Amino acid sequence: MRIVVTGGAGFVGSHLCERLLAEGHTVVAIDNLITGSVDNIAHLRDPRFEFIHHDVSKSIYLAGPVDFVFHLASPASPVDYLEYPIQTLKVGSLGTHNALGLAKEKRAGLLFASTSEVYGDPDVNPQPESYHGNVSTTGLRGCYDEAKRFGEALVMAYHRQHRLSTRIVRIFNTYGPRMRLNDGRVVPQFIGQALRGEDLTVYGDGHQTRSFCYVDDTVDGIWRLANWVGDAVVGPGGQVLRDEAMPVNIGNPEERTIRQFAEEILHLVGSRSQLTFRPCPTDNDPMQRRPDISRAREKLGWEPRVPFAEGMQRTIEDLRNRLAL
Ligand code: NAD
Ligand code: UDP
DSSP states (O other), rough: EEEETTTTTTTTHHHHHHHHHHOOOOOEEHHHHHHSOOGTTTTTTOOOOEEOOOOTOOOOOOOOOEEEEOOOSSSHHHHHHOHHHHHHHIIIIIIHHHHHHHHHHTTTTEEEEEEGGGGGOOOOSOOOOOOOOOOOOSTTTTHHHHHHHHHHHHHHHHHHHHHHEEEEEEEEHHHHHHHTSSSHHHHHHHHHHHHTTTTEEEEEEOEEEEEEEEHHHHHHHHHHHHHHOOEEEEEEGOEEEEGGGEEEEEEEOOEHHHHHHHHHHHHTTOOOEEEEEEOOOSSOSSOOOBBBBBBIIIOOOOOOOOOOOHHHHHHHHHHHHHHHH
């Protein structure tokens, strides 16, 4: 197949491109490098791999056939989307529209990378796909959360109206090699601080929880979802939909507090840094986040395989090497 990956020079996108090449496909990565880097794909020297520097919030023209579009383009770290709120809203809305337009034109399938952030600061834990969320439209995270919620609605509209073959994956906190050292997400932030011997900056009281999934597991879930052809199901209003078009959570249900996570990082790095408590730079920091992965287990036969300590050691090694450079 010839497969397009928007956001292909980003953290998850670059691992997905690698997996698609390993599966024997031809890959076109489209990325404007706003938060990604060509360093992430420099090793993909393969005649079946092509990189196009383009902002997908503007029309996408591509010659030749396309069989599938993975739409991953979007800033994803709170620090990034606070810096680029308008670009984040544009790529989730206009960018998703353009990616859907490309898929429709080429009669290709499309998978949209959504997020656990559509659940906002959830009042149910763990979060099943049926939970409708608790998002503030006007809060600092709103530019990301609402763009992704709009994106999901648009994908469903294309599925309903144009019968496009679509998938929506709700990705929970994913970590691994190639995360940007300064992207502000808690994993590279704590590891970088521990490696440099600086204090680890815990926001709030550190009682908020997250559930961390290793990138290879996330990519495997995404790939399985793209390949899943389910049954017809009756959706809201009695309309018949494809089961595979309805959202699927992909994440690791192992939940820990941020304070506990900081202590584990100190231990894994072997660092004598201290914890320091700071106010959270965003409002509405979700207090709990843990995926209910029953649907992924049942429909995709998927669950995370890489243990926390192993995934973190691989990530620490990668960040250590890059810090040394
Ligand atoms: P990332 O920032 O490393 O990658 C995103 C990529 O998209 C970057 O390479 C960036 O340059 C590119 N991009 C952004 N706007 C673009 C535009 N207008 N045109 C073209 N390219 C553009 O982030 P990531 O962690 O790899 O996230 C990838 C996707 O997965 C995002 O859609 C994100 O919302 C979703 N996601 C990730 C996580 C996670 O924990 N990593 C969790 C939930 C959802
Ligand atoms: N966090 C923290 N210190 C940091 C960075 C993040 O305590 O230096 C916390 C943040 O407040 C949140 C959690 O870690 O509760 C995860 O943050 P991240 O930015 O990785 O992503 P989020 O899950 O909030 O989108």
